[in-house]
Amino acid sequence: MLLINCPWCGPRNETEYHYGGQAHVAYPETPADLTDEQWAEYVFYRDNPKGPFAERWVHSTGCRRWFNVLRDTVNYEVLAVYRLDEPRPALPQAGGNR
């Protein structure tokens, strides 16, 4: 069970949240000019890193707000939590802040 620290509600169990996929996927600047391949890239293709991954979560049974989580996909450690209007934080020291 992940313990995720909602920016507004504080630490809550993973069961209170829903997952929203990769964060920082920007909408195309000129959508009309995109080829099918570029659209497919935007709509379907996502990173699958081994290690820190920025992803979106929503606190669905709490404040119902979206925010970003930096999570290590190897050991599932939540490295950082930040609001949508904040930039992706620089990585904490190796090994996280346990």
Added chain:
Amino acid sequence: MAEPTIDARVSPLAHLEERMRAATVTGARGVTLTEWPFLTMVNMRVDPASEAADRIGKALGAPLPRQCGDTSTSGPHTVLWLGPDEWLVLSQAEVTAVTSELREALGGDPGSVVDVSANRTTLELSGPAARQVLEKGCPLDLHPRSFAPGRAVSTTVGPIAVLLWQVDDGPTYRLFPRSSFADYLARWLIDAMSEYRGPEVP
């Protein structure tokens, strides 16, 4: 002149009233479950930093709570924090009076005031064993060191999303599930309460 109206509302738990009463446990491990149907609830959204938020706070008689878990009570109104720009106003006053008062305070500013009285129903769980009953299915720490009277948070009890508000030290909790989930939650609580009828197993 008031128009004659017929109150044909049926509460989501009217059919369980008898079972909830029968589930009452008395004594040192006592716990009771009751429904308070048709309470006035108004959902309100406004930018907390705006002047409209101040005007609404004045209209309600107490500033809007700013932190998760905080509530503010003034006269017939209690305001519960739902999100950084969202609140639930519970009131003993009549719903049209509350909404019109809040809409007036909001004025033309961005925000919304919506009557959601039918969205949720109210369950009151009280008695010395009430906290133990909730702890069977609530992931939050309800111990007095971290949860106290006047705190209200959105969370889950069993699989049901509820707004949980502790009213007093009894302890008395009020749970606000969505109407369509109320039947399941009431049955879940009745089941959870049943063990306190017997002697404590060491």
